[in-house]
Amino acid sequence: MDKNNKNNNHNNNNNKIRAIITGASGMIGEGVVQNAIESDEVEKILIVGRRESGFKNEKVKEIIHKDFLNLTEIQNEFIGYNSVYFCAGVSSVGLDRGTYEKLTVDMPMEMLRKVELVNNIKSKDDNDCTFIYITSALTNSDSWFMWSQVKAKAENQIINSNFNKTYAFRPAWIQPNIPDLKNAYKTYKYISWFYPIGRSISQNGFVTLRELSRAMIKASKNGYSTNIIHGRDMVKLSNLP
Helix, strand or coil, X not given: CCCCCCCCCCCCCCCCEEEEEECCCCHHHHHHXXXXXXXXXXXXXXXXXXXXXXXXXXXXXXXXXXXXXXXXXXXXXXXXXCEEEECCCCCCXXXXXXXXXHHHHHHHHHHHHHHHHHCCCCCHHHCXXXXXXXXXXXXXXXXXXXXXXXXXXXXXXXXXXXXXXXXXXXXXXXXXXXXXXXXXXXXXXXXHHHHHHHHXXXXXXXXXXXXXXXXXXXXXXXXXXXXXXXXXXXXXXXXXX
């Protein structure tokens, strides 16, 4: 599936990335922010979260906002940003479908719609903006699992939005190889020995957090041939010059 516009006249690879990032208090979001800080291709970063991330850098502005289902109060802060890296997410454990759908579909769509609104995005042809949503390798609309169906619904709505470049990143195992992470999953401390073995068997199933983070930036800058980004695609994107 490819809903990205490859012939966009507004595309300019010399433009710096101005990224809105959510989920910075989790492992993936923290790694994405750190990589963006280090990247010369990223001009500025707006972290939107429910609690402070701890990042202090001249590139970074942070907004604490409790209600991700209603961003009207802060929507004007999104003016001028050209990429959204939506890394926030919740486990489905203990949640009914309605609640999980609000957190998994409605939250990223509220962000997407508000960015569209304040940046006057009305069609895929009138912008060079990117929306990347972190989902899961097992996402499938035909799955037996409720969470997998709901994530697929979120992917579909994002991909069919007016953002010129829209991607669902579907990582499986993510090796937290960015130094000094505060939010790395504690289980990795005990199972990280398996990563080299898994990677040698399946590049598609095993990527590093650095590869995932770099892939986001390269997708914003260069686009990609498909909207669904698997592990092997992240590795390919991350190695682009």
